[in-house]
Amino acid sequence: MTRISVKVDGTTYEDEVEPRLLLVHYLRDRLGLTGTPVGCDTSNCGTCTVDLDGVSVKSCSVLAVQTDGCAVTTVQGLAQGGELTALQRAFHERHALQCGYCTPGMLMAARDLLKENPRPTAGEVRHALEGNLCRCTGYQNIVRAVLAAASDEEVPA
Numbered sequence: 001m002t003r004i005s006v007k008v009d010g011t012t013y014e015d016e017v018e019p020r021l022l023l024v025h026y027l028r029d030r031l032g033l034t035g036t037p038v039g040c041d042t043s044n045c046g047t048c049t050v051d052l053d054g055v056s057v058k059s060c061s062v063l064a065v066q067t068d069g070c071a072v073t074t075v076q077g078l079a080q081g082g083e084l085t086a087l088q089r090a091f092h093e094r095h096a097l098q099c100g101y102c103t104p105g106m107l108m109a110a111r112d113l114l115k116e117n118p119r120p121t122a123g124e125v126r127h128a129l130e131g132n133l134c135r136c137t138g139y140q141n142i143v144r145a146v147l148a149a150a151s152d153e154e155v156p157a
């Protein structure tokens, strides 16, 4: 077992973990943060995307031990005080989800894009989200929601 200290969604955790434990399983099974789903076994789907020290990563491709001393933000750390972020509101109001399974990863990947490029084109949104798969929406409303959040369009509460 290896000792780690990691801040997740603003809370610091000190834990003993097996070196082979994946970050996504640490988040879900140890910390109970099941808002980050597992959608594949092959690092293809992007549902497990989280922010690791400011960089968007697929948490099924990262070992928990690699996060020692790091800060992780999951989809559950986005809303503050019960207030959704503009991006979350845009997903809701633009119907950018159906079953919702891909949504945590889409939100985290889109958030990463908007940090780097606050005014992306539709093509840039599609390019940024190409590592995230959705089986339901056909992607159109997801792209629209990201563009709406980026353009500060009024997103009804």
Ligand code: FES
Binding pocket: 037, 038, 039, 040, 041, 042, 043, 044, 045, 046, 047, 048, 049, 058, 059, 060, 061
């Ligand atoms: S569960 Fe991580 S990419 Fe699919």
Ligand code: FES
Binding pocket: 096, 097, 098, 099, 100, 101, 102, 103, 133, 134, 135, 136, 137
């Ligand atoms: S909303 Fe169902 S997989 Fe994307």
